Amino acid sequence: MSRFLPALLFPQEASCHLCGRAIGRDGSILCSACAAALRALRIPARDAFVLHQPLGACISAYYHEGEARRLCHLLKFRQDAAAARPLAEGMAEALALSGLAGAFDGVAVVPLHPARLRERGYNQAALLARDVCGHTGLPLWEDALIRARHGASQVTRSREERLASLTGAFEAHGAQAAGKRVLLIDDVLATGATAVSCAQALLDAGAERVCLLTACRP
Numbered sequence: 363m364s365r366f367l368p369a370l371l372f373p374q375e376a377s378c379h380l381c382g383r384a385i386g387r388d389g390s391i392l393c394s395a396c397a398a399a400l401r402a403l404r405i406p407a408r409d410a411f412v413l414h415q416p417l418g419a420c421i422s423a424y425y426h427e428g429e430a431r432r433l434c435h436l437l438k439f440r441q442d443a444a445a446a447r448p449l450a451e452g453m454a455e456a457l458a459l460s461g462l463a464g465a466f467d468g469v470a471v472v473p474l475h476p477a478r479l480r481e482r483g484y485n486q487a488a489l490l491a492r493d494v495c496g497h498t499g500l501p502l503w504e505d506a507l508i509r510a511r512h513g514a515s516q517v518t519r520s521r522e523e524r525l526a527s528l529t530g531a532f533e534a535h536g537a538q539a540a541g542k543r544v545l546l547i548d549d550v551l552a553t554g555a556t557a558v559s560c561a562q563a564l565l566d567a568g569a570e571r572v573c574l575l576t577a578c579r580p
């Protein structure tokens with residue numbers, strides 16, 4: 363018998379993905395307290411932009427702290443795909459508040475390393491992108507970028523070392539990128555090295571402009 367069958371026969375109360383408190387079945391994955399705590403981590407519109415050349419702009423929805431950081435962790439390391447939803451809601455709002463919502467032709471995602479994709483079963487950036495596209499109506503170009511080669515672990519590297527190792531790490535699909543204004547999506551903006559490398563690949567393939575939208579940044 364499927365181990366899922368008892369849950370289907372005897373549905374339990376939905377519970378908040380962060381604190382476990384019982385919640386209604388209205389599609390939300392957070393209780394009202396956790397949703398409010400997440401909202402408090404929204405980056406004010408005036409601070410939501412940072413610049414990493416050659417990216418036109420980088421917009422982030424939440425500070426990478428508390429509930430926002432924990433949702434990213436659930437999404438990346440605990441196979442909790444639903445954790446993308448409240449993060450993507452914030453991303454769509456941040457995009458709307460930036461005044462740039464109408465400035466893109468489509469959405470590309472930072473590709474996941476194939477080994478990570480096998481391990482996780484999904485690309486967290488693609489899940490965020492799907493939800494953002496659902497909110498904004500922008501088309502999703504999920505295969506616009508691919509990983510060109512295996513990169514070593516980046517955990518201990520400096521930004522310069524990472525940039526050097528990432529040069530040429532991504533390839534863009536020219537037919538999708540050429541002449542287009544691309545909104546690139548990732549979960550967390552850290553040093554910006556990965557996003558810069560992706561943006562460069564898209565620009566090399568003829569993209570007119572590339573901006574970044576992430577769920578979180580420090």
Ligand SMILES: [Zn+2]
Nearest residue numbers: 378381393396
């Ligand atoms: Zn909660």
